[in-house]
Each structure stands twice: as structure tokens, then as C-alpha cells.
Amino acid sequence: MALKALDIYKLLPKKNCKECGDPTCLTFAMKLASGKADPDKCPYLDPQAKEVLGSSTKPPVKPMRIGVGERSFRIGEESCLYRHEKTFYHAPGFFLALKDSSGESQISTIANRVEKDLLVRAGQDLRLNGVAIISDSKNPETFGSVVKKVEELVSLPEILISNDPKIVEAGLTYCGSYHPVIHAATRENYPEMCRLALKFGCRLIISEGDITKIPELVNECVKIGVPDLILDPCVDNLSDCLKKFTVIRKKAVTREDASLGYPLYLDTGRFKDRSGSLYLGILKYASLIVIHDLPEPVEKAALTLRQGIYTDPQRPIQMEPGLYKIGEPGKDSPVFMTVNFSLTFFTLQGYLESSGVSCYMLIVDTEGLSVLTAVAAGKLTDTLVNETLKKADLANIVSHHTLIIPGYAAPISGKLEDETGWKILVGPRDAAEVGTFLESLQSGETK
Amino acid sequence: MVDLPIFLFFSEKNPPRIALEICDDIAFWPGLLKDNLPDITADVSEWAKKGEMEWGADLIRVYLTSTKKKHFSDFPGIKKVIDEILSGTTLPLIIEGSDSPEIDSDVFLNCGEAGSGERLLLGTAEADRYRSVAAAAIAYNHAVIAQSPIDINLAKQLNILLRETGMPDNSIIIDSYTGALGYGFEYSYSTIERIRYAALKGDDDLAMPIISSAPDTLGVREVRESPPETKYETAIQWEFGTALSSLVAGASIVCVRLPETIKLLKTAIIDLSSPSVEDI
Ligand code: SF4
Numbered sequence: 001m002a003l004k005a006l007d008i009y010k011l012l013p014k015k016n017c018k019e020c021g022d023p024t025c026l027t028f029a030m031k032l033a034s035g036k037a038d039p040d041k042c043p044y045l046d047p048q049a050k051e052v053l054g055s056s057t058k059p060p061v062k063p064m065r066i067g068v069g070e071r072s073f074r075i076g077e078e079s080c081l082y083r084h085e086k087t088f089y090h091a092p093g094f095f096l097a098l099k100d101s102s103g104e105s106q107i108s109t110i111a112n113r114v115e116k117d118l119l120v121r122a123g124q125d126l127r128l129n130g131v132a133i134i135s136d137s138k139n140p141e142t143f144g145s146v147v148k149k150v151e152e153l154v155s156l157p158e159i160l161i162s163n164d165p166k167i168v169e170a171g172l173t174y175c176g177s178y179h180p181v182i183h184a185a186t187r188e189n190y191p192e193m194c195r196l197a198l199k200f201g202c203r204l205i206i207s208e209g210d211i212t213k214i215p216e217l218v219n220e221c222v223k224i225g226v227p228d229l230i231l232d233p234c235v236d237n238l239s240d241c242l243k244k245f246t247v248i249r250k251k252a253v254t255r256e257d258a259s260l261g262y263p264l265y266l267d268t269g270r271f272k273d274r275s276g277s278l279y280l281g282i283l284k285y286a287s288l289i290v291i292h293d294l295p296e297p298v299e300k301a302a303l304t305l306r307q308g309i310y311t312d313p314q315r316p317i318q319m320e321p322g323l324y325k326i327g328e329p330g331k332d333s334p335v336f337m338t339v340n341f342s343l344t345f346f347t348l349q350g351y352l353e354s355s356g357v358s359c360y361m362l363i364v365d366t367e368g369l370s371v372l373t374a375v376a377a378g379k380l381t382d383t384l385v386n387e388t389l390k391k392a393d394l395a396n397i398v399s400h401h402t403l404i405i406p407g408y409a410a411p412i413s414g415k416l417e418d419e420t421g422w423k424i425l426v427g428p429r430d431a432a433e434v435g436t437f438l439e440s441l442q443s444g445e446t447k
Numbered sequence: 448m449v450d451l452p453i454f455l456f457f458s459e460k461n462p463p464r465i466a467l468e469i470c471d472d473i474a475f476w477p478g479l480l481k482d483n484l485p486d487i488t489a490d491v492s493e494w495a496k497k498g499e500m501e502w503g504a505d506l507i508r509v510y511l512t513s514t515k516k517k518h519f520s521d522f523p524g525i526k527k528v529i530d531e532i533l534s535g536t537t538l539p540l541i542i543e544g545s546d547s548p549e550i551d552s553d554v555f556l557n558c559g560e561a562g563s564g565e566r567l568l569l570g571t572a573e574a575d576r577y578r579s580v581a582a583a584a585i586a587y588n589h590a591v592i593a594q595s596p597i598d599i600n601l602a603k604q605l606n607i608l609l610r611e612t613g614m615p616d617n618s619i620i621i622d623s624y625t626g627a628l629g630y631g632f633e634y635s636y637s638t639i640e641r642i643r644y645a646a647l648k649g650d651d652d653l654a655m656p657i658i659s660s661a662p663d664t665l666g667v668r669e670v671r672e673s674p675p676e677t678k679y680e681t682a683i684q685w686e687f688g689t690a691l692s693s694l695v696a697g698a699s700i701v702c703v704r705l706p707e708t709i710k711l712l713k714t715a716i717i718d719l720s721s722p723s724v725e726d727i
Pocket residue numbers: 012013014015016017018019020021022023024025028041042043044045
């Protein structure tokens with residue numbers, strides 16, 4: 001059961017000594033309540049209180065770091081089933097699969113691709129995250145030598161994939177100090193795999209298709225002393241993936257079964273539909289995703305989807321109000337006014353760019369509301385537009401004093417004309433039509 | 448906690464459906480399609496037929512883009528187009544009428560009449576212009592698409608407005624608007640989840656099926672700026688990723704424009720509907 005901040009506060013020492021990193025016991029309690037802090041950070045907590053807090057304030061999905069150094073990343077820490085309930089915190093890591101039977105050139109192609117591929121969108125660097133080295137040869141030496149080669153080429157998070165502890169150990173000889181992830185502990189081999197995970201400080205993936213048997217295996221591994229586990233329910237079709245992942249995540253976030261409170265692992269190579277399983281994994285709770293072939297279009301779509309789904313839904317991406325350029329606009333270029341809702345902004349920007357006409361976009365601060373909503377809510381007003389116009393010094397930037405407004409803003413066009421003294425042209429409602437609109441503008445039809 | 452009944456969404460009884468989007472005047476359609484399927488896109492009834500016979504669509508959604516022409520007034524022409532499509536395909540039709548309020552009434556009445564007895568799905572009703580389309584739908588017993596801009600409360604409000612015109616609940620399909628992947632899609636995704644969730648919790652005003660189409664998909668920068676070798680494939684993945692995500696969120700009809708995307712979606716829906724190896 002989750003405790004409220006005030007209940008937690010009652011259990012704290014109330015010294016306000018700041019040693020937990022928070023200014024007061026109360027703020028620390030608030031963090032604990034939302035699962036964002038670890039009770040261990042308070043050195044004065046009595047053991048009994050610690051136990052009460054421990055089970056109810058820890059994030060329901062165990063947080064952990066994957067890899068070391070610059071390209072390491074965090075997973076877990078999730079606390080909801082739907083992103084609108086709060087947010088999804090840590091985006092899944094994408095691991096390109098590399099079989100140990102691959103030739104020299106393929107090894108370097110894959111390793112370098114993970115290291116270098118970069119998609120920049122909305123100011124963020126979107127990347128692949130690591131390499132999953134698969135024992136295909138079933139030979140410890142071959143596996144070890146491929147791990148060694150990858151280590152020489154790049155420093156990236158790794159997953160070592162084999163059910164044979166000897167093979168995994170051969171790989172760990174070369175990369176053990178970088179704490180790779182081990183796949184996988186099974187009912188048969190878990191004591192050995194746990195030993196390796198302990199020795200090298202690795203995260204350990206538990207592979208078990210029957211989800212009713214996962215808790216037992218988890219508890220065994222925890223008993224041996226491996227704290228950081230990841231679950232692989234061995235799904236190989238979309239239906240199973242959706243169902244099992246949802247059930248596991250639900251039992252974790254409701255704290256119905258703490259032994260399911262670990263991040264999830266998905267291998268898209270087991271599916272018929274490789275891009276579909278990748279997209280589903282992004283939507284539905286996977287934290288580590290192994291990808292076998294990744295055509296560039298799928299890579300771009302997956303990175304973009306992942307970025308969107310892991311954007312905090314409470315905080316709509318708003319654009320900075322002001323003047324934006326499309327192409328190289330001059331004194332005669334048209335000016336399009338619209339709102340600072342990012343969806344509206346990017347859509348209009350896209351269509352203006354593809355029209356090939358240089359122009360300006362004047363972005364008004366409607367607190368992230370779309371045109372329609374902003375007009376209805378009275379947030380898009382003539383005075384607001386006028387202020388923005390003045391601030392951008394538009395009168396000195398263009399010579400024509402004509403402002404094109406979105407079709408949905410037509411209701412304010414009269415007032416806007418009075419307030420600004422500019423000529424107001426009502427543009428299309430649908431951004432897709434600005435191209436046609438611009439053509440008719442240039443041929444002098446729209447007057 | 449209420450679950451999305453994932454087990455019901457993808458039951459074999461009522462799997463999500465795929466609509467192929469086509470139009471009657473290609474001048475107002477993304478260039479990508481003209482470049483890749485030039486012979487099909489010239490004839491709207493052939494296009495619809497292909498959608499059914501070769502590509503495997505479950506519905507055809509026709510945008511009457513011809514009405515976007517300046518000073519459009521050929522209303523009898525609309526009937527002709529709809530008749531042609533109806534003779535070319537047996538699939539259920541979605542008709543997207545005009546998008547300028549001045550001609551709404553004429554366009555929708557002509558659509559309604561032409562499809563009389565066909566139980567069309569007419570689009571699109573919006574908060575400030577729903578009367579014409581609702582009137583046409585009620586007069587000829589069609590259903591309507593109720594579109595609102597990515598907001599659960601606005602979706603609810605519009606449904607209530609439509610109900611007041613006399614539209615029965617079983618003739619309303621919610622379209623909460625879907626932004627293209629990378630252009631706000633995540634807002635749409637969560638709005639679909641929220642609407643579906645609210646309905647399952649008992650909100651009658653939102654207990655209608657959801658349709659999702661991301662009309663800007665083929666024109667996004669990622670597609671436009673892809674090198675020629677990968678441009679078409681990028682468009683397919685952009686459509687597929689968006690549509691698959693929408694139906695996982697709870698959409699009952701997803702709309703796409705490329706034949707390859709229909710194929711991918713079909714496979715995915717079958718896979719999503721396959722009975723689980725074990726009962727959970
Ligand atoms: S360390 Fe403990 S006692 Fe000190 S401020 Fe933090 S919660 Fe309070």
C-alpha cells in the first residue's frame with residue numbers, strides 16, 4: 001500500500017539535518033511518497049521505520065543503471081500503466097544484435113553503427129544504446145574473442161546472450177569490469193548465472209515463459225544476493241507480448257507482487273513482425289529491446305516514437321513565442337501567425353518548408369493551446385497578437401503590414417485588424433493547404 | 448484499477464479495422480502517392496476496388512478533395528463519384544465531405560442521399576460546424592465522425608452536442624485527432640487511451656468507437672527529406688508505427704494511405720488477436 005507524504009513524515013526523525021540531500025524532513029517525505037527517493041538516504045531512520053518505508057516507498061519497478069560511462073543509461077523506476085497517469089521515466093535501450101558467428105567486418109559495422117548513429121529531433125540526441133552479443137557458435141572461445149573485438153572497437157553497454165554459464169564467463173573475462181547485462185538465468189542454470197552476476201557486478205536477466213513461475217525464480221536469485229534483475233517472459237507474438245507485459249507491469253505498479261517489480265526485456269528477433277514488435281515494446285513497458293535487423297526507416301520511426309512516448313505528458317512541449325524564419329525571408333515575405341502549441345508549430349512549419357516559399361512564422365504564446373482551443377478559451381486575443389507583433393518588431397522587418405492568421409482564428413480577425421492596424425488575411429484551417437494558399441496569394445487571387 | 452480490456456480489443460470477434468484513404472481529386476493529395484502509384488490514383492473507383500481486392504482494406508475512406516476547388520458548385524458530381532465508388536467496392540464507405548462551412552450543407556446532403564441505404568460514415572463534425580453533417584446523417588440513417596482537437600473534454604462535449612441534434616449514440620465515432628509521429632503523436636496516443644479508459648469506467652458520453660487517421664504523415668519532414676532509396680519505406684514505417692500505436696491505445700478504425708501499410712497492419716492485428724498460449 002502506498003503511504004501519503006504526511007504519514008511518511010511522521011516516521012522520519014524530524015531533525016531537518018539535510019543529510020538526505022533534501023532541505024527538510026518534509027520535502028524528503030514528499031519525495032518518498034512519490035517514489036523518487038530512497039529511504040536509505042536518511043542515516044537516522046530507525047530500522048523499524050525503514051522497513052515500513054522500504055516496501056511502500058521504493059519505486060514499484062526497480063531502478064538500475066545499464067552500462068558504465070558516457071553511454072550508460074537508466075531503466076526502471078516506472079510507476080504507472082498509462083503515461084497520462086504521470087509519465088514514463090526511462091526510455092528503453094535499443095541493443096543491436098551481433099552473433100558471435102559474424103565476420104570481422106560485420107562486427108565492426110554493427111558496433112560502429114550503435115556508436116555513431118544519431119538522430120537529432122526537437123533539440124534531443126536520439127541514439128541506439130548498446131550491443132547484444134549472441135552466442136551462436138556455442139563455443140566459449142569464439143564468444144570471448146568476439147566480445148574482445150567489440151571491446152576494442154567501442155565502449156558501449158552490452159548484453160551477453162547465452163544460457164551456458166561457461167560461455168558467458170568467457171565473455172566476462174573481457175568485459176566484466178564494464179558490468180554488462182547477462183542473458184539469461186533460467187530454472188536450470190540460475191545458481192551459476194547468479195554467481196557470475198555477483199562476481200562481475202552484472203545486471204541479470206531472468207528468462208522464463210511461464211509468468212506464474214517468474215516470482216519463484218526472482219526470489220531465488222534475490223536470496224543468492226543478486227539485486228538487479230530484469231525479466232524476460234520469452235514472448236514471441238504481439239498478443240502474448242501485450243498481455244504478459246501488461247500483466248507484469250500492472251502487478252508491479254499496484255504492488256500486488258513485488259517480485260515482478262523489475263524492468264522488462266524484449267527480443268524482437270523472436271517475432272514474425274520485427275518492426276511491429278519494436279513499436280509495441282516501446283509503447284508497452286519494455287526497458288531493454290534487442291533488435292536484429294534495423295532498416296534505417298524503422299530506426300528513425302522507432303527513435304521518434306520512443307522520444308514521444310517518453311515525453312512528460314503533463315508538460316506539453318511549447319515553442320518559444322516570437323519570430324521564426326522559413327528559408328531566407330525578406331521584406332516582402334508573407335508572415336504566418338500561429339500559436340505556440342508544438343504540434344501546430346511543427347505541422348505548419350513542415351508545410352511551409354515544403355511549399356518552397358520563404359516566409360516568417362509569428363508565434364503567439366497561448367500557453368501551449370491549439371488554435372481552436374485557444375480561440376474558444378479566449379487565450380488568443382487581438383491584444384496578445386499585437387503585443388507579440390510589436391515585440392518582434394515586425395513593422396521594421398517586413399514592409400507590407402499584412403498578417404496571415406489560421407482559419408480557425410477567423411473569429412478574431414476583425415478585432416485584430418482594429419487593434420494592430422495591419423491587414424489580416426484569414427488562411428486555411430488545415431495547414432496542409434498553406435501551399436495552395438501561398439500559390440493563390442502569389443497569383444494575386446486572395447485579396 | 449480499470450484495465451484496458453486488451454483481451455477484448457483484440458478478440459477475434461471485433462478486431463480493429465483498417466481503412467484505406469483515397470480522394471477524388473489527386474491535386475490535393477500528397478505527392479508521394481502520385482509518384483509511386485501513378486496508374487491507380489487517376490480513377491477513384493478503380494482505386495477503391497484495388498483497396499478491397501488487392502490490398503485487403505476493411506473500409507474505404509474517400510476524401511472529396513474536388514470540393515476544395517475554388518468556387519466549387521458541382522454538387523451533382525459528388526453523387527456521381529459516390530455512385531462510382533459504390534459500384535466498384537462492397538466495402539463500407541467513409542465519406543469526407545467539404546471542409547468549408549459555406550458549402551457544407553449542400554455537400555453533405557448530396558453525400559447522404561447518394562449513399563442512402565448504405566449506412567455510410569460521414570465526416571467530419573466539429574464543435575463549430577456539426578449541424579449540416581448531423582442533419583444529413585440523421586435524414587439518411589448514416590453515422591458521423593466527431594472530430595475534436597486532442598482533448599478528452601472537447602471530445603465529450605462534441606458528443607453531447609451531437610446527441611442534442613438527435614444523433615443516436617450508435618451513430619457516432621470519435622476522432623480525437625491524430626498528429627503525425629514526431630509531430631505531437633504522443634498527445635493523440637494518450638488522448639485515445641484516456642477516452643477509452645473513461646468509457647470503460649462508465650462514461651456514456653465517451654462510449655463510442657474511436658477512429659484514428661494521421662493525415663499529415665506522408666508529408667512530414669522525415670519522409671520528405673529521406674533519400675530517394677528509402678523515402679517510400681520511411682513513409683510506410685511512419686504510417687505503420689502511428690496506426691499500430693493508435694490501435695494499441697484503443698482505436699477501432701485506423702486509416703492509412705499506402706497498400707504496404709495495410710499489409711503490415713493486417714499481419715500485426717492477426718498477431719495481436721492470436722489466442723494466448725496460456726490464460727493469464
Ligand atoms: S536526513 Fe533524515 S533527519 Fe535529516 S533532514 Fe533528511 S530525513 Fe530529516
